Amino acid sequence: MTKIGVFIPINNNGWLLSSTSPQYMPTFELNKEIARRAEHYDLDFLLSMIKWRGYGGETEYWDYGLESFTLMAGLAAVTEKIDLYASIAVLTMPPAVVARMAVTIDSIAPGRFGVNIVSGWAKAEYDQMGIWPGDEYFGYRYDYSSEYMQIMRELWETGRSNFKGEHFQMDDCHLLPRPSQPIKVVSAGQSDRGMKFVADYCDYGFVVDNGVNVPKDIAPTVERLNVAKGESSNEIGCYVLQLVIAAETDEEAMKKWETYNQGADAEAMAAMGLISAADPTVSSGVTTSSTINNALKAKVAVPHVICGSYETVARSLDDVAAIPGVSGVMLIFDDYLVGIEQFGQYIQPLMKSRSEIGESLSATGS
Numbered sequence: 548m549t550k551i552g553v554f555i556p557i558n559n560n561g562w563l564l565s566s567t568s569p570q571y572m573p574t575f576e577l578n579k580e581i582a583r584r585a586e587h588y589d590l591d592f593l594l595s596m597i598k599w600r601g602y603g604g605e606t607e608y609w610d611y612g613l614e615s616f617t618l619m620a621g622l623a624a625v626t627e628k629i630d631l632y633a634s635i636a637v638l639t640m641p642p643a644v645v646a647r648m649a650v651t652i653d654s655i656a657p658g659r660f661g662v663n664i665v666s667g668w669a670k671a672e673y674d675q676m677g678i679w680p681g682d683e684y685f686g687y688r689y690d691y692s693s694e695y696m697q698i699m700r701e702l703w704e705t706g707r708s709n710f711k712g713e714h715f716q717m718d719d720c721h722l723l724p725r726p727s728q729p730i731k732v733v734s735a736g737q738s739d740r741g742m743k744f745v746a747d748y749c750d751y752g753f754v755v756d757n758g759v760n761v762p763k764d765i766a767p768t769v770e771r772l773n774v775a776k777g778e779s780s781n782e783i784g785c786y787v788l789q790l791v792i793a794a795e796t797d798e799e800a801m802k803k804w805e806t807y808n809q810g811a812d813a814e815a816m817a818a819m820g821l822i823s824a825a826d827p828t829v830s831s832g833v834t835t836s837s838t839i840n841n842a843l844k845a846k847v848a849v850p851h852v853i854c855g856s857y858e859t860v861a862r863s864l865d866d867v868a869a870i871p872g873v874s875g876v877m878l879i880f881d882d883y884l885v886g887i888e889q890f891g892q893y894i895q896p897l898m899k900s901r902s903e904i905g906e907s908l909s910a911t912g913s
Contacts, residue, residue, distance in 0.1 A: 548900065548901065548902075548903050548904070549864075549868035549873070549874070549875050549876065549898075549900035549901060550591040550592065550784075550786070550874055550875030550876075551590045551591055551875060551876055551877075551878065551895070551901065552590065552591055552592035552593060552594055552630075552786065552875060552876070552877040552878065553581060553585050553590060553592075553593050553594070553877065553878050553879075553880075553883075553887065554594055554595075554596070554788065554877050554878065554879045555578050555581055555582070555593050555594065555595050555883075556571070556573055556577065556578065556581075556883055557573050557578070557595040557596055557597075557598075557612055557613050557615060557618060558573050558596070558598050558601070558609040558611060558612040558613075559571065559572050559573055559601075559606075559607065559608070559609065559610065559611040559612070560606055560608065560609075561879060561880070561881070561883065562790060562879045563807055563881060564602075564604075564606070564608055564811060564812045564815050564816055564819075565606070565807040565808070565810040565811055565812060566605050566606050566810040566812055567806050567807055567809055567810025568806075568807040568810065568881055568882075569881060569882040570606070571883075572611055573611060573612060573613050574613075575613070575618065575621055577883070577884075578595075578613075578618060578622060579621070579622060579625055580884060581593070581883050581884065581887060582622050582625065582626050582629065583625075583626075584884070584887045584888065584891065585629055585887060586626055586627065586628060586629045587891065588887070588890070588891030588895060588904075589904045590629065590891075591629065591630060591875065592629060592630035592631065592632060592661075592877075593619075593622065593629060593630070593631055593632070594631075594632040594634070594663060594733070594877060595613075595615045595618055595619055595632070595633060595634060596615065596634050596663070596665075597614070597615040597633075597634040597635065597636050597665060598612050598672070599612075599636065599639070599672040599673070599675070599676070600669070600671050600672045600675055601815075602815040602816075602818040602819045602822070603814060603815055603818055604812040604813070604814035604815025604816070604817075604818065605812050605814060605815070606812045606815060608812055608815035608819075615633040615634040615635070615663075616633045616635070616645075616648050616652070618633070619631045619632070619633040619652060619660070620633075620651070620652050620655060623652050623655040623656035623659070623660065624655055624656075626656065626659075628659070629659065630659050630660075630661065630731070631652070631656060631659055631660050631661070632660075632661040632662065632663050632731070632733055633649075633652070633660070633661075633662060633663065634662075634663040634664075634665050635662060635663070635664065635665060636665045636667050636672070636673075637664060637665065637666060637667060637691065637692050637695045638667045638673050638678050638679070638680070638684075639673075639676075639678065641715075642694075642695045642696075642698040642699050642702075642715065643698065643699075643702060643708070643717070643720050643722065645662070645699065646698070646699040646702040646703060646722055647702075647722055649662055649699075649703075649726065649730050650703070650722065650724060650725065650726050650730075653726040653727055653728075653730065654724075654727070657727040657728065658727055658728040660730065660731075661730060661731035661732060661733060661750070662699075662730060662731075662732050662733070663732075663733045663734065663735070664692055664695070664696065664732060664733070664734040664744075664748075664749070665734075665735075666688040666689055666691070666692045666734075666736065666741070666744075667684075667688060668685065668688070668823075668826045669822050669823070670682070670822070670825050670826075671822050671825075682827070685826055685827055686827075689736065689740050689741060689743070689744045690713070690714070691714050692734075692744055692748075693744060693747065693748060694710070694712040694713070694714050694715050695714075695715070696732065696748040696749075697710055697712070697748075698710045698715055698717060698720075699730075699732075700748075701717075702720065702722035702725075703722070703725060703726055703729070703730055704725070704729075705725075706721060706722050706723050706725050707719060707720060707721050707722065708720045708722075731750045731751070732748060732749045732750055732751075733749055733750065733751040733752065733753060733786075734748075734749045734752060734753070735752070735753035735754075735755070735788075736752070737754070737755065737768070739771070739775070742771055742772050742774075742775040743775050743778070743779075745772065745775065745783060746772075746775040746776050746778060746779035746781060746783055747779055747781065748781075749781075749783060750781075750782075750783065750784065751783065751784040751785070751786055751874065752772050752783055752784070752785055752786070753785075753786050753787075753788055753877065754768045754769055754772060754785060754786070754787055754788070755768075755787075755788045755851055760852070760853060760854055760855065760863065762787075762789070762853060762863045762864070762866045762867045763866055763867075763870065765787055765867065765870065766870050766871075769785055769787070769870050769871070769872045769873055770871075770872065772785050772872065773785075773871065773872040776872075784874030784875070785872050785873050785874050786873075786874060786875045786876065786877050787867050787870075787873055787875075787876050787877070788851060788876075788877050788879070789851060789852075789853055789864070789867065789876050789877070789878060789879065790851055790852040790853070790878075790879040790880070790881070791852070791853050791854075791860055791864075791878055791879070791880055791881075791886060791890065791894075792804050792807075792852055792853070792854040792855075792880075792881050792886075793854075793855065793856070793857055793860045793886065793889045793890070793893075793894060794855075794856065795856060795857070796856050797854075797855045797856045797859055799856075800854045800855045800856060800859075800860075801854055801855070803854070803881065804852065804854045807881065851879075857889065857893040857894050857897060858897060860894050861894045861895075861897035861898045862897075864876055864894070864898055864900070865898055865899050865900050868898075868900035869900070878890065
């Protein structure tokens with residue numbers, strides 16, 4: 548069965564760079580309600596990103612944001628079964644501190660907590676705080692993240708670390724208690740080096756496509772992760788990030804998409820483009836920054852989208868699930884509270900890849 552997660556709106560307006568899309572602020576109450584509804588419809592996980600600087604513009608895009616670990620700790624206390632992933636930008640906190648934070652949330656939600664590793668390519672986020680190590684970091688960020696992960700794994704598995712590396716040195720570092728179950732780790736490296744990091748140290752990798760109603764176009768990216776997985780002894784799952792804009796008919800859904808694009812926040816898009824272009828690896832192949840740049844060049848405010856009727860969306864998500872190597876989909880919605888209800892009530896019951904969940908919900912009258 549394909550797993551379904553939600554990329555929750557920890558920053559304002561979710562993931563639409565548009566003045567004509569639903570406008571909302573990130574609050575604990577909003578995310579708690581999303582979590583409650585996700586559990587009701589038997590979704591599998593929630594993930595919150597971390598962003599330390601927004602992009603301004605007319606919509607003040609991502610200028611308002613919460614912190615990921617504290618938000619997920621709060622959600623851990625008000626949920627019962629859904630898995631929760633918090634994001635850590637590795638330049639902002641030492642690995643031993645994050646390892647203990649993760650164990651603390653695991654004690655709130657035993658066996659349900661995981662960590663998303665963000666290597667950090669957006670220089671402006673860290674420069675503003677005086678913690679950017681220099682532009683050479685663009686080239687070694689996954690080496691840095693690899694040492695970071697080795698330390699956290701040692702602490703979680705053995706309770707201590709004496710790791711000695713180029714970037715970190717532990718001196719009989721202790722961590723007790725250890726987690727109740729292994730802490731799952733995810734990452735979204737899109738470059739070949741990023742995918743190798745995923746294969747070596749993570750349980751899941753996220754991949755992103757910037758097409759519109761072309762879900763199968765993600766297959767080559769998934770295959771690149773499959774190749775990286777083949778070079779590792781780890782079992783790695785692959786989740787596809789996908790925005791859903793749904794309505795009763797294809798025409799209604801496409802009208803929403805067109806309206807959102809008409810309100811594209813050009814100033815915020817330009818700011819995002821400048822920050823992503825600062826990464827010297829942007830022209831060296833498929834990277835996170837190059838993926839963003841390609842979307843911005845298309846001047847599309849709403850990328851990586853499946854847009855259509857409930858039947859169209861269900862069929863498209865099944866197409867994604869059928870791609871070899873895909874373990875699940877992480878959903879973004881244009882309007883989260885409306886979107887998650889549409890998914891739970893009308894889309895999920897039509898998905899062949901979620902048929903077990905649909906039958907279970909039907910049996911309970913949900």
